[in-house]
Amino acid sequence: MPDREIDLEIVSASWQSLTDTEGYDRMMEAWDRKLAHAARSPGLLDRILSRQLHAIDDLLSSDMDIKVEDPIExxxxxxxxxxxxxxxxxxxxxxxxxxxxxxxxxxxxxxxxxxxxxxxxxxxxxxxxxxxxxxxxxxxxxxxxxxxxxxxxxxxxxxxxxxxxxxxxxxxxLELEWYPEVSANLSQAFGLTDAETEICKLLFRLRETPLIADERGAQAETVRTQLKRIYAKVEVGSKVDLVRMLGLLCARAALNRETRSMHYADPLGRETILHRADRRRLAYTWCGAEHGAPILFVHGEIPYFALPESTRAMLRARGLKLICLSMPGHGNSDPDPSREQIDDGVAAIAEFCDRLGLRGFGAFASYSGQFPLTRTAARHPHLFSGVMVLGFPWNLCETRFKAMPLAQRTLAGLARRAPVAFELVIRLALRRMLEEGPDFYLSRAFDGTPIDLAAIHDPEMQAPLRSGCRHLANQGHHAFVREQLMVAHNHLPDWFGDIECPVHYLLPPDLGRFRREDYEALKALGPTVTVEQVPDAGELLPYQRPELFVERLADLTGEAPGRVFAARDSGVAAA
Missing domain, CATH: 3.30.450.20 (PAS domain)
Structure with a gap:
């Protein structure tokens, strides 16, 4: 297909993706063809295509309505x-x-x-x-x-x-909540005093004048007098009319609180906010044994904070405390827009460990989280006693990149070659996720791994996975963009040679059709690297193999984690 026809398909599908998933998937297929064709010719975006994409970007920046189609949301x-x-x-x-x-x-x-x-x-x-x-x-x-x-x-x-x-x-x-905005609106629109807005609030909740009087410790006649003044100010004729109006104001306040992002709250209920040297927030939580052996968890796109109670009980039984750090731009941790994600992440990890007095302990990373964690290990040789990583980095070898499912391969290709177009695609993806729910993202993120696709349709997995999606999208589309650009433009071999502690990879063998050359590429990173293939698991390994997950975390806290990891190395013959 000639370049211009592909461009027209990209533009057409991009407009359609504003309203439905079919358009988004057509757009991704067109971008995949564009990337393949552009590999044989110079340039990816010309002025005509850029101008069309800019128009879509402008529309996304406007106050477009979000139509929620996800039945759960x-x-x-x-x-x-x-x-x-x-x-x-x-x-x-x-x-x-x-x-x-x-x-x-x-x-x-x-x-x-x-x-x-x-x-x-x-x-x-x-x-x-x-x-x-x-x-x-x-x-x-x-x-x-x-x-x-x-x-x-x-x-x-x-x-x-x-x-x-x-x-x-x-x-x-079947009741409506009274938000502070309702009191503010009554005060601004009708000139009600603080005492009068409080009377309105009590009327809405209690309905009866004697009950309001009891609540305020006042005479019923005093409350009736105040209500008459309120009727006059808001121009209603009776208590029924006032309650009806207050209900409408409460409904409006509740609807106005719905945001265009996915609000995240720590499901463990233990989130602590530290303030970095520049006053930016750095959030973390934990699970397991409160005074157990610490293990730092550095997440990728989706965090595995919301572990089932049975898994948390295993952590407690083994005396392990999993400390879950929200990386800059994710959850409630603030990013530094002037720094690349990997540099921001390394600085955050180092500062966090220093603030909590952590040193010579184990750390675990999932997927893109391995980039800031391993670079931190390289720059601070004595900070970690061992590092464990779940997931193969797609940019380590070209065969791995080509073997990725279409959606993931296309996003990776755009991140490498057209970051402006990549960000637009992610903004469109966030819109689709806001309308259709986290399943839109999850079904594409785990495409190619049947065991993970089956897991995301298990209602018991919806709670931790939706919490993870909110953590990723809490501050909009920027976290995903920064995460993918970090992987696209940084390479593990650049710093792995400086890592002194053992690094153990956990890899599901069916994940992206693990090959012999993949094993060799990981082993070539350095002499301290070991690789273990874990059957019956995918990217959601902590949920699919909880006993193994906890046991490997315990390995990190032993006296000689490198020796234990070496014994678990699957060997090149298994690849």
Whole structure:
């Protein structure tokens, strides 16, 4: 296909990808052809194509509506009231409308039943059984109890998602929450005093004048007088009209709180924010034994922070503390836009270890996280006693790059040869993920590994994976862009020769059709490198082989991790 025809296909599909997935996939196929054709001719983007892509970029920068098509996200976004979606084992998949505060839960964590009144437990459990395929009670009204003892009504219903093994449970409050914006709007629009806005808030919650008076420690007649002044200011004729108007203001405030990004909250509930020397935030959390042997985890695109309770129990039993650092630009850690991601990451790791007094301990990295972690090990020879890495770097050898699935190969090629076009493609991908949900990203990120594709459709995996997607997209598309550009333009051989501690690679043998030359390329990085193939696992190894994962982490804390790793080396014959 001539260059201009490919360009027209790219432009056409890019416009279509603003509204549907078919257009996005057509665009990726066209870019793949463009990259293959451009390998035989100079230049990738001319002025005509650049101008067309710039127009799409401008539109993305405008205030375009986001139409949520993901049924799980839609369940919480189509109502302004507090809501949450639970997996079959009761883990919080997502929340909306202030659901975390309202129900006292966290995304990715178990919801428990503390928020549920005891006599509603039977109806709630019946709906959950139906969602799991073992009942026929698809809907119920229950009563919830807040921390201060206030009771509210909520609906509970079963949600079936096409392609997922089992159903989900949706819990949505039938009440609206009062946000600070409502008080501010009443004050600005109608000139209400602080005392009058507080009366409005209590009226919305309690409805009855005597109850408001009791709450404020005032006479009922005083409250009635204040209400009359409020009626006059906001120009309503009765308490019913005022409550109706307050409900509309609360609904508007809740809807306005919906963002164009995927808000991340630590599912472990332990996130700590450090402030770096330049005052930027650096977030971390941990799991396992609080006073156990420390192991630093440096993530790639998707973090494995939200480990199942059974895995966390194994860590506690082995006396291991997995310290999970959010890299700059990810989660709630601030990036330095003036620095490359790898330099920002190395500085963050070194400063973090110094602040926590960590030295001579083990570290683990997944996929692109291996770049900043191993470079840190090279620059600070005595910081780590051993390093373990999950995942093969696609830029280590050309045969590996060519063997990647189409979507991954195309993104990698654009990152290497056309970073401006690459960023536009990622912005389009984020839009599709916001509309269609994390499955859009996950199905493409794990394309080519059937064991991982099967895992992402397991409802129990949705909680940790969606939490990981929020961690990646919490600050928009920039984290993914910086991560991929880091891999595209940095090469492990440039610094591996300076690493003194043992480096052990865990590689699923079916991941991208692992070859003999792949094994040899890893071994050639340095004499301290060992390679272990792990069957029955993919990129989601910590979830698929939890016992092995914990055992390998324990190896890092031993007296001679290099000797243990050498004994586990699969050898070239196995490749």
């Amino acid at each position: 839609a369940a919480v976004r189509e109502t302004p009231a507090p809501a949450m979606v639970l997996s079959p084992d009761g883990r919080v998949i997502t929340t909306g409308g202030g659901g975390e505060h309202w129900f006292g839960v966290k995304q990715g964590a178990l919801a428990g039943t503390e928020w549920l009144r005891d006599d509603s437990r039977g109806n709630y459990d019946a709906v959950r059984r139906t969602a799991g395929g073992r009942g026929n009670a698809a809907y119920a009204i229950v009563r919830t109890v807040s921390e201060n003892g206030a009771e509210q009504l909520a609906e509970v219903y079963a949600l079936t998602v096409r392609g997922h093994d089992r159903g989900y449970t949706v819990v949505r409050s």
